[in-house]
Amino acid sequence: MNEELLNGAKEALASEKYHQAVLKFEELYKESPTEELNIYLSNAYYLDNQFVAAERIVLESIEAYLAEEPLFNFFQNVLIKNDSFILLREIIGTADFPGEYKERVLEKISSAEIGSSSNMAETNKKIANQFYHMADEPISVQIARFQTAKKLPLLLWLKSARFLLLDPFIHPIIRSSVLESMQKMRLQEKVNMYWLDEKEHPLNTGDLLPIQQTKSYIETNQILNEEVDVNDPILGEQLHEELRLQLMYLYPFAENVITNSTLWIQVLSSSYTEVTIDEENEQIKAIIKWQNKMQKYTKSMIQSFKNSE
Structure with missing residues (x-):
């Protein structure tokens, strides 16, 4: 220095x-x-x-x-x-x-x-309206508005957040990110959330765990660490990133979907390796269906950012 x-x-x-x-x-x-x-x-x-x-x-x-x-x-x-x-x-x-x-x-x-x-009433109103009405926007814009909305006072943010949790046309990463924000703030709010199963679910945000403390997060990441990272750190990093997105999409009901963490990682890894999986197995069929569904969300997000460049 x-x-x-x-x-x-x-x-x-x-x-x-x-x-x-x-x-x-x-x-x-x-x-x-x-x-x-x-x-x-x-x-x-x-x-x-x-x-x-x-x-x-x-x-x-x-x-x-x-x-x-x-x-x-x-x-x-x-x-x-x-x-x-x-x-x-x-x-x-x-x-x-x-x-x-x-x-x-x-x-x-x-x-x-x-x-x-x-002092910022008009500015806050504009930010809140853009946060509230963004389902028709590309995901790159939705994410930008989600970040900008963090400048809102809590009560105004909550008013929009409650609506977004129920909006079926919002990208699911936004709904899960809104819910994660509530959890991080340790809010005690009763809300309803439109989830990936296309149903509404009542939730108490005070009962939510951080994603990193959920059973599915701990088990799947441990398996990745033991079975992939030690042999191929570069592939491991890529799979960890995709798994992170999957767990965000599935929040807070990942345990309802990832019932077998070992099989979940096997299916995830099979897309990048020569590992064969039994696609006739009913559990594996269900996992493939879920992972393909989330892959579509991710591809739409990547394409949105490419289009905004």
């Missing part, structure tokens, strides 16, 4: 020459994107009133800010300054902080949301 440049950046920050500090820390971070420099650069951006850039940088190294409360205090200030209320609620919901501290953070978010509801 260029010690002279680092000392100059620290001196500029200390003497309140924030833009100079930004330029120097940007150069340092580009060469060596460490957690320490991430923290320095995000602070410089924030003090230079470059709040969007500050958020972009802190989100590159979230774990660094979860290490201790003073760092997370800064982290939450950055996200609140950018009206990233839902994202911050998700992060505090999954963070390992004491309950009392989490309550204080949530009170701070709620207070900021009240200000946003007053």
Whole structure:
């Protein structure tokens, strides 16, 4: 690391020459994107009133800010300054902080949301309407609007989210992502969800597990690790990514579909290897049907992003 440049950046920050500090820390971070420099650069951006850039940088190294409360205090200030209320609620919901501290953070978010509801009423209304009415849009646009909607106050976000969970024309990755957001925020909401079986299912979001803690996630990933990763890490990485999408599509009812994790991985792997499967087996037939259905969703998503380039 260029010690002279680092000392100059620290001196500029200390003497309140924030833009100079930004330029120097940007150069340092580009060469060596460490957690320490991430923290320095995000602070410089924030003090230079470059709040969007500050958020972009802190989100590159979230774990660094979860290490201790003073760092997370800064982290939450950055996200609140950018009206990233839902994202911050998700992060505090999954963070390992004491309950009392989490309550204080949530009170701070709620207070900021009240200000946003007053000062950003028209902008919020536009974002909410676009979030609410997007079934006719390509999936690339749906995903972009889902991310933008994380700037909405919780009550306004929830109003649209409840509708989207029941919209049969929304791409299923959006419905499952909305539900996952509710779980991350630790919301206690009774909702109905239109699922892949084309039926509505009542749910209490407070009863949901994170995807990574579900039985299907643990078992299928363990089998992939043991049977594929050790022999072919590149193929293993590809299969893990496809499995991740499958489990997202199936959330929160994956256990109803993946009743045999070993067979599920065998079928998944057979598309990429010379492993033969008994396609006359009734269990395997059912698995192939489910995996083909989800593959169509994924292909439509990939094509949508290609078309948007």
